[in-house]
Amino acid sequence: MKKILFIFIGLLFSYGHAQDQTIPTFLEKWENSKTYLLKIAEAMPLEKYDYKPTNREMTFLAQLQHIQQNMEWLGTTYFDKEEGSTAIKTNIKLQTIANLKDAFERINQAVLNTYPEELKTKVDFFAGEKTKFQMLNLLQDHVTHHRGQLIVYLNLNNVEPPKYTGW
16 A cells, blocks of 8 residues: 555656646747847837838838738637737837737737647648647747848848847
8 A cells, every 4th residue: 555655646746847848938938039029120210110121022010010910820720719909009110019019918828728738739731730839839930030030121221139038
């Protein structure tokens, strides 16, 4: 009987130490990603929001809107079916920043409402079947990709990019 009790206590102890850290780790990075992107969006003067370095590129504004739209698409498709709503402001820069904040927060809430076990669930995606964990990676990777482009836009306009916010 003592042996079974020790095994049971050992299992409980190991469960407490082996809890999944995937969601808290993602959310920590997600918050820092939001902070950094918003600083970039704030750094560009409003009159430069229509800037694009070449005809093949999106404008600074379009890059930010693309990031937001991708977050909303992936978030509502794979995590939370509720679409966000944002109030219309007259200043496109302020509106864009508000929309980005809202999109980041909706992803944050959707991920908080996701059980770690759900991240193993496979979902249909245009690039083939993926897990929800892979969708989290895609969300972060997509923001990082376009944020890197936005830093170049700032530099090309002699705007000093904000200091990097990582972990």
